[in-house]
Amino acid sequence: MLLRQNESAAYAIGASLYDYRWHVVAIDLAGIVIDREQVDLATPDAEAAVTGLGDGIERLRQRLDPQRMLPLIGIGPPGLVDVSSHVVKSAADLGWRDVPIGERITERTGVPCAVVNRSKAGALAAYWHIARRTVDHLIFISIGTGVSAGIVQQGRLLLGANSSAGELGHITILPDGPRCECGNHGCLQELISERAIASGARAALRRNPDSVLVETCGHHPDTLTALQVLDAAERGDAVALSVVETISGYLTVAVANLINLFNPQLIILGGPVAERSPRLVASVARSVGDRAMAYPLSVARIVGNELGPEAGAVGTAVLVLENAPRLILQLPIYR
Ligand SMILES: [Zn+2]
Known part of the structure; x- marks a missing residue:
C-alpha cells in the first residue's frame, strides 16, 4: 500500500x-x-x-x-x-x-x-523550489545592502568551520579599492552593493547632467537610490547603463571564481539588485565565459531568482x- x-x-x-x-x-x-x-x-x-x-x-x-x-x-x-x-x-x-x-x-x-545567513537560506529555498532537489550543486548569491553567497554541495548547505562560508561580499576584487567596513580594501560589496550603485551613479551624473536620472531624483542626486538607477538602466539610460556595466564586470569576476572553485550546476543571482535588473543577470551570464574555465563552465547555468524577495x-x-x-x-x- x-x-x-x-x-x-x-x-x-x-x-x-x-x-x-x-x-x-x-x-x-x-x-x-x-x-x-x-x-x-x-x-x-x-x-x-x-x-x-x-x-x-x-x-x-x-x-x-x-x-x-x-x-x-x-x-x-x-x-x-x-x-x-x-x-x-x-x-x-x-x-x-x-x-x-x-x-x-x-x-x-x-x-x-x-x-542562518539570509543567502544560505536563499540557497536552501533555491534547492527545494528552483532546483526541485534534482540539482545537487548550486550557489545562491544575494546582492542588496550587502553581498553574500549560500553554497549547496551534494544537496547539503556548506557552513564551514564556524558557519561563515560564503562571505562573497568580502572577497578582494580591487586590492587598492575603497575601504570596506570589514577593514579590507576593494571588497566586492563595496563595488556592487546598493550603496555602491547609488554613489557610482551620483558621480556619473555630475559629468552627465542630461541623464533622465536627474529628473528621477528631482534634481537632488543625493537622494538617488540604487533601485532607481537599475530601473533607468532597464529603460536604456546611458549613465545608468554604464553603472550596470561596471558592476556586471565585478560580479562576473566573482561568479567565474565560484564556478572554478565549486563546480556548481546552477548559480542564482538574487537580492534586490539582481531581481531589479534582468539586464545585470543577462550580462553576467553572457560574459562569465570570458573568465571561467570551459570545463566547469560547461555544466553551469546562471539564472535570476524566480522566488523573489x-x-x-x-x-x-x-x-x-x-x-x-x-x-x-x-x-x-x-x-
Ligand atoms: Zn569587506
Missing part, C-alpha cells in the same frame, strides 16, 4: 531580512507558502529590527493553528551568523555587532530558533522542515 504525507498536517515559520523589510512566511510540509507577513524597518538599527521581527512572527502565528506549528522558527538575518549560538556576529552593511537574535526571538515567542524566508522555513521528522513528534496531537 502506498502512503502519502498529508502536506497540511503541520507548518513551519521562517523569516528573512530583504533590504529593510522582514518577510515572514508559513510553509506547509511540501514547502508551499500558506501565509505571510511583512514588517518594514524605519531604520537598520538592530534593536528595532529584532522587535519588528518578533511583531511579524506573532501576527502570523495568531492567524494560524498553534497545534500544527513545528516548534522551531527559522531566521535569516544578514551578516556573519554563528549558527550554534544563534548570534549575528557582525553585519557590516547594517552596523550590527553581536546581536543575539535567536535568543531574543525565543524569549518573545517561547519557541527555539534556527538562524521571499526566498530567504522560505529557505529558513525549509531549514525547519529539514528537522520535521523529529519536530512533528513534538506537536500536541502526537504527545
Whole structure:
C-alpha cells in the first residue's frame, strides 16, 4: 500500500531580512507558502529590527493553528551568523555587532530558533523550489545592502568551520579599492552593493547632467537610490547603463571564481539588485565565459531568482522542515 504525507498536517515559520523589510512566511510540509507577513524597518538599527521581527512572527502565528506549528522558527538575518549560538556576529552593511537574535526571538515567542545567513537560506529555498532537489550543486548569491553567497554541495548547505562560508561580499576584487567596513580594501560589496550603485551613479551624473536620472531624483542626486538607477538602466539610460556595466564586470569576476572553485550546476543571482535588473543577470551570464574555465563552465547555468524577495524566508522555513521528522513528534496531537 502506498502512503502519502498529508502536506497540511503541520507548518513551519521562517523569516528573512530583504533590504529593510522582514518577510515572514508559513510553509506547509511540501514547502508551499500558506501565509505571510511583512514588517518594514524605519531604520537598520538592530534593536528595532529584532522587535519588528518578533511583531511579524506573532501576527502570523495568531492567524494560524498553534497545534500544527513545528516548534522551531527559522531566521535569516544578514551578516556573519554563528549558527550554534544563534548570534549575528557582525553585519557590516547594517552596523550590527553581536546581536543575539535567536535568543531574543525565543524569549518573545517561547519557541527555539534556527538562524542562518539570509543567502544560505536563499540557497536552501533555491534547492527545494528552483532546483526541485534534482540539482545537487548550486550557489545562491544575494546582492542588496550587502553581498553574500549560500553554497549547496551534494544537496547539503556548506557552513564551514564556524558557519561563515560564503562571505562573497568580502572577497578582494580591487586590492587598492575603497575601504570596506570589514577593514579590507576593494571588497566586492563595496563595488556592487546598493550603496555602491547609488554613489557610482551620483558621480556619473555630475559629468552627465542630461541623464533622465536627474529628473528621477528631482534634481537632488543625493537622494538617488540604487533601485532607481537599475530601473533607468532597464529603460536604456546611458549613465545608468554604464553603472550596470561596471558592476556586471565585478560580479562576473566573482561568479567565474565560484564556478572554478565549486563546480556548481546552477548559480542564482538574487537580492534586490539582481531581481531589479534582468539586464545585470543577462550580462553576467553572457560574459562569465570570458573568465571561467570551459570545463566547469560547461555544466553551469546562471539564472535570476524566480522566488523573489521571499526566498530567504522560505529557505529558513525549509531549514525547519529539514528537522520535521523529529519536530512533528513534538506537536500536541502526537504527545
Ligand atoms: Zn569587506
